[in-house]
Amino acid sequence: MLSEPPAPRTPSATTPARPHRALFALAAASLALVLAACESTGLGSASSDDSGKATRVITTAHGKVTVPTHPLRIVSVHSWSTETLLDLGVKPVGVENSGETYVPPRYLKSWxxxxxxxxxxxxxxEKIAELKPDLIVGVDVPYLSKAYEQLSAIAPTALAPFNEAADWTAYPDATARFVNRTAQMATLKEKYEDRIAAVRTTDGAKLADSHWDVIQGGFDNGNYWIYSTASPVGTILTQLGAGFASATTSVAKGNTKSVSYERADLLKDADHVIYYTNNDGSPANNIQKLFALQSFKELPAVKKKQVVGTADFLPGSYMDALGMIDSVHKALNGQAS
Structure with missing residues (x-):
């Protein structure tokens, strides 16, 4: 589900930390967990606003923000936040509109x-103000970052820090913290981890013996995108124990590679090719241009009918990620094309 065309991810440093730096990082991480726990429970930060409603202080991409302890009228300005709110049983009073075709089916009715x-x-x-939010949530992508002051003039605004190379789980975790639903988020995480373990048990041998390439139709003219093993789909495949083919392993962590549609041959050693679909199952973002080529039709994965389409290609929530796992499981068991 997209709020804007997915930006190619940028490389991140992977140099090993020296021992003393590693200890410092561990201490900092522990402190961060304590602070997050305090925020989620209100410990040390509980107060009230002028109307007497309970408030608490949370950490956002734009620093500390005082928000209602139990927000009742939430406007979400980013799809990742919207999906997590719905996962948590929170009904927002306003949501983003980045196009119906990008909304995964599980959220479509509510959206x-x-x-x-x-x-x-x-x-x-004007519409956001009319909705009288007591909290605005989103992700600090560039256009929302620029809008922060105007949004915060309407209501307390909590934007999750945006990092193109970040693990996808950072965004649902932040949204749950913003709306004080960390206990419900813990339940979702457990469900996700249990599903990973179950599929590893049932499909472990198939996963270990499979090599996947991860692709998407490109927004730049004439090209499609190859994703790295550290992309959201790549991360989930790694957790499942799958292997990767050379096109995906050739892409630097946190990056994407834009290549001509004519280079279908780059996918020649993949057992499975997984790609992004619209919510009706149709190929998204012009990838059908690749599929129409004879060179693509002759790929081993295509001949074996192991090209896997999923609307959950860019997970913004744990339910999306669970949908991604289901797509992989079905593909391994001949239930997807």
Whole structure:
């Protein structure tokens, strides 16, 4: 589910830390967990606003923000936040509108029924104000970062820090913390981890013997994108114990590679090719241009009918990630094409 065209990910440093730096990092991480726990429970930060409603202080991409302890009217300005709110049983009063075709089926009914606060990257400030939010949530992507002051003038605004190379789980975790639903998030995480373990048990041998390439239709003319093993799909495949083919392993961590549609041959050693679909199952973002080529049709994965489409290709929530796992499981068992 997209709030904007997915940006190619950038490389991140992978140099090993020296022992004293590793200890410092561990201590810092422990402190961060304590602070997050305090924020989620209100420990040390509980107070009230002018109306007497309980408030707490949370950490966001734009520093400390005072928010309602139990927000009742939440506007989400990013799809990843919207999906997590719905996962947590929170019904927002307003959501982003980045196009119905990108909304995964599990969220579509709720998304359609909710007033829209944006159109693509254009925010409707008047509409957001009319919705009378007591909290605005989102992700600090560039256009929302620029809009932060205007949004925070309407209501307390909590944007999750955005990092193109970040683990996808950072965003649902942040949203749950913003809306004080960390206990419910812990349940979702446990469900996800149990599903990973179950599929590793049932399909472990197949996964260990499989090599996957991860691709998407490109927004740049004439090219498709190859994702790295550290992409959201790559991360989930790694957790499942799958292997990767050479096209995906050739992409640096946190990056994507844009290549001509004519280079279908780059996928020649993949047992499975997984790609992004719209919510109706149709190929997304012009990838059908690749599929139409004879060179693609002759690939081993295509001949074996092991090309796997999924609307959960860019997971923004744990339910998306669970859908991604199901797509892989079905593919390994001949239930997907």
């Amino acid at each position: 359609k029924a909710t007033p829209k606060a944006t159109t693509g990257a254009e925010l409707d400030y």
